[in-house]
Amino acid sequence: MKRLTYIGRWLSDWYAIFTNELRHIFSDSGVMVIFFLAGLAYPVIYGLVYSNGTVDDMPVAIVDNSGSSASREFVRGLDATRELAVSHTCANMAEAEQLMQQRDVKGIVMIPEDFDDRLAKMEQATVSTYADMSSFLYYKNMTMGANHVMLSQMREIQKERFSAAGYGGQQLSQLVQPIRYEENMPYNRTFSYSIFFLSAVLLIVIQQTMFYGVSMMAGTMREENRSFAIMPDRLKGRGISRTVLGRGAAYWLIYMAIGAYVAGLVPRIFGMPQNCPFGEIFVLLLFYVTACVGFSFTFSSFIRRRETVFVLFLFLSPICLFLTGFSWPVSSFPLFWKLFSYIFPSTFAAQAFINMNTAGADLSMVSDQMIGLTIQTVVYYVLSCAAVFVENHMLKRKTA
DSSP: OHHHHHHHHHHHHHHHHHHHHHHHHHOOOHHIIIIIHHHHHHHHHHHHHHOOOOOOOOEEEESSOSSHHHHHHHHHHHSSSSSEEEEEEESSSSHHOOOOOOOOOEEEEEEEHHHHHHHHHHHOOOEEEETTTSSSSHHHHHHHHHHHHHHHHHHHHHHHHHHHTOOOHHHHHHHSSSSSSOOOSSTTTOOOOOHHHHHHHHHHHHHHHHHHHHHHHHHHHHHOOOOTOOOOOOTTTTHHHHHHHHHHHHHHHHHHHHHHHIIIHHHHHHTTTOOOHEEEEEEHHHHHHHHHHHHHHHTTTOOOOOTTOOOOOHHHHHHHHHHHTTSGGGGGHHHHHHHTTOHHHHEEEEEEEIIIIIIIOGGGGHHHHHHHHHHHHHHHHHHHHHHHHHHHHHHHHHHH
């Protein structure tokens, strides 16, 4: 009977803490803006900004100092690619640079005078390319377009040289291309930057907005001397678990709804690939949101002022984004940054989401990331309870 009474009291206290935290959330306009305006609007804003994930027929200027048939063929090849369009032919580099400064072109291709002569002598010829670095996409287009044409011309040159040496037919084909291959990029065929970028940033939004909202709430409470860590006298400091779980349930409930919107609806709005059933994405969200709650509670214990959150916003968000490995392979991370990335739930969740949503992996294929989120949840729960215990003890001593 006594055990049932304790369980009933525990659940009653948990529910009171849960509802009280919800009241605090919905009565704080700043937290509401972060949770519901930023949490719901940021994914859409990012999607709109990066909706044109590819740049086709990027205008480039040609400086052809060679004027030979080989250089003209190279220029025609550039103009035929999907990435580049030859919009201007310039007499010298100064004219081409002026066009780039005026934003009339996004790149320059300079073919040297000895281009044809070096090819005729069977020597290595060079072509110089310059790209407008105001956008990564301009550099990508310039590099890919020039490389495609270079490889194509290289094969033609090889064919001519082997033919002159007396080779032909099947033997010639085997010499030029001894192993036949077919280029196939199944997960991002158009090299779209929106698929490349948004798949990582969507999961970052969930973690960051939750952390900033929780930290803002914690900072406000401490400024007003009404910290959530103060245990009621009847609990005698033994209500730590129900305090953490009660408060956590409020944020978990809100962010499961926001997470379903961010990971399920936003990709559909912007036509991103969804190669995994939403049910499996939802299971990932269960682990991820739970880990984010523990992460937010643990590190919000260091927040003493409400405005501190805005400094952290500028500092942490880019770091969390790049630590997901979306732009640089994790295997190439220095050991320090690889270990540092394990602090953030977004590291594991973004990697799992990219593999599932883009590449069609199932839960068994992202088991390592799920295990990582589970370990984070346990560790951050223990640290959250320890933070509440220490703060409650300090406040009780200060009051006494």
